[in-house]
Amino acid sequence: MKIRSQVSMVFHLDKCIGCHTCSIACKNIWTDREGAEYMWWNNVETKPGVGFPTQWEDQEKYHGGWELEDKPKNPQLKLKLQNRLQTFANLFSNPAMPTMDDYYEPWTYKYGDLFNSPLGDDQPTARPVSRVDGKPIDIKSGPNWDDDLSGSNIYAVNDPLLESMSDDDKRRLFSIEQLFYFYMPRICNHCLNAGCVAACPSGAIYKRAEDGVVLINQDKCRGWRMCVSACPYKKTYYNWATGKSEKCILCYPRLETGQAPACFHSCVGRIRYLGVLLYDADQIPDAVRVPDEQLVQRQREMILDPNDPSVIAAAKESGIPDGVIAAAQRSPVYQYVKEWELALPLHPEYRTLPMLFYVPPLLPVLNSTQENGAQRVEAELFSSLEKARVPVRYMSRMLSAGNDEVVLKSYRKMIGVRIYKRAETVGDVTAEEAADALAQANMTAEEAEAIYRLTSLPTYQERFVIPPYSREGDIEEIYDPQQRKAESGFGKSQGAHRGL
Amino acid sequence: MKHKSEIRQLLIVLFLTAALAGCEGAPSESPRAASIKEVSLGNAENGRQLFMGYAHFENEGPPCMGCHSVGDNGILGGGALGPNLTNVTTEKTDDDIISVLSNTGIVISPVMLPIYRDDPLTPQEQADLLAFMKASVGERETNKEWLVFAVSVAGTLGAALALGIVYRHRLRSVRRIMVEKAEKELR
Amino acid sequence: MLNVLLFVVFPYVALAIGIVGTIYRYLTNQYSFTSLSSQLLENDWQFWGSTLWHYGILPTTVIHLAGFTVPKIMAALHSTPEMLYLAEVAGKILGIMALVGVGILLYRRLVSSKVRTVTSPVDWIVLALLFGQVLFGLILAFGYRWGAAWFLHTATPWMASLATFQPAPQYVTALPLAHKIHFLTGFLLFALMPFSRLVHIVTFPTSYAWRRLQLVIWTRRKAAQ
Structure with missing residues (x-):
């Protein structure tokens, strides 16, 4: 057993209000630079929607992630993008490289014109100009262009996930009282079997063993852009000004000083949780080769109980400091992912073992009657109080590689908690009904109470359990911190000027 | 050193270039022009074989057709770095031609000089080539x-x-x- | 005298600048040691330009190097006229591919304002020189056939003489002007390597052929060492 620790994340989608504060916090700290304007290491998408970049979930187009070989006996995993030999053939023109238009062309406005225009009959305007070449542009897209289902007859209908849904579900998208949507904030998943790491020809991308943060060594990066293509979540970006790829660094300079990453810290809806997971790295090769419907369960099996004495002993053996083990024992992520099995990985079928987990959104109840009377999988499940707005098919396509039961289990618990708390605080539900809901979800009143507490009333310290890094000791041995003043950060020890 | 492999790669290429380039052999024998008697014994067919590279020069000199064309040789013709030699024997004397071929006389090609000084043509080869050039006078020239x-x-x-x-x-x-x-x- | 300057002194200076400069830049400025891809900004012409160029120029360069290093083998490869024709046509195809490719790359850089934004003055110089170099290469190939044959007895002994520090410029000084331009531009490009994006040639990621796919690094243990 080779135990490693991973600083892992849970996003509670039921709490996300889609305010984009996380995106702005990240942008202001990390990507407000030439060449990085178009990058959103953190972005918030409206689902159904095409996302950012456009239709990133359609791997038939983007070729991200892994796939199992098409043979019945002992199939091996391979990058959907290319094998090793093809990598060399594709160096000169990456065949799966999104263009800037698939993200969006960043722009600013000529604000100076408002003040410096000569006297005239017309009000001066600030025209939009491209942040790339400075030319006036006609703005046609942006990082959240289809926010709140805007332009849904162009964008939401082209959501790649809708393919798996029934025509009736698709129709609901356009009927005003039945439509559903929710927000999905996305950052780098800091995967255990990352596609970007595997695809990098230069070997510049690596996972830090201490906390599992996936980073790109800016000195070793040669700008081949294979990571951009191989990441199924499209969370590595190519900086067109420096010729290097960049990605979310989970604000590791903040983590190392005991602060939550900026997007977590600034989250208005307090939907984000961060904590350590201990996992068995030896199981990775098997966990990524199970059939689609077992992927979530298999990934959970890899995650180990930090209170189990044998796990603790093995963790110490593997060089994990006591402080990290203690942090793992208090990890909210462990509770959501493993104990309660509420949070699910995004698109496990890409087989990268993402370590960011989502609690599926329950959304407000559907208050109109079901006039079409269509039979759905979830109809009986939510029959008593809740009517799910989001079709389970859609969520399972997103969070459990199509395994409805995994998502339903999570939903049953959430409904159980709701009914349980409603019986307690509102009283229009009887105790028997509440007990029945808990029994259906296969959980105890204590568990429901614990889920309620961590979901609704968590403190900062409960949401973010950051392990002690003790980096100050390591750093002082090598560098004089005074020398490092005014540097650009993200692993780069000089100003990010390209020069030649 | 973090990125040894890339430096190593560069050095290997440079080393191979230098090392292998140094393997070129030294001149094998001193050049000698064909005498009149030897010229008369020239064989046009042998000359054609040598000219086109089907037969090899004794001292491994390069075949003529890399740079010259004589009449209709090869489906795509001979070379064009040097002059076309189809009618050369009507324009130049035998002595001049032998002089160029052997690097010994007054008329010398500056391009051929270093090449055939290293790998000189034998008198017999010079005679065969001359005979071949004489036999080709007036032949239709290839231009492909x-x-x-x-x-x-x-x-x-x-x-x-x-x-x-x-x-x-x-x-x-x-x-x-x-x-x-x-x-x-x-x- | 001029010949000694151009075909003895200049090549040595160019090689020295190229090698020393490239290693120096590698050691001091890893960050810039790449080509600056503009595929994100323009991807339609980039595919045709870059693939044609690289698939043309890489084999061409390798063949040139092979001509310098293993001339006997290269000579054996076209020992009969038929094989010579085959080698020549193959080489010319590669040359035209490279020329069309670099022409497209030049064109897209000229017409796309986004790509122009990320173009430095050195990029223009290098691109123009490469275009000229390939153009002259093709002029030699078509105008002075058969290069595959005479290359090994003009350029090769000259390069060998330089490599063994017994310079013999007479192998090339009598050649036509187009040859000389081609030779000198080649060395000029080599000298420009450390000052331009050409350094990306030595970053070819060979180690990807065997490295393990997932990289996990203990930064703390590494720092402690």
């Missing part, structure tokens, strides 16, 4: 430059076509195509 060019351009188009086919599934604009299609359907 257009054919070479056409074949090369066709090959390039073929290569481009192959690249286009191999990479036919390459990622092109997703957003623009999607939006244009959706807008068309809405109209």
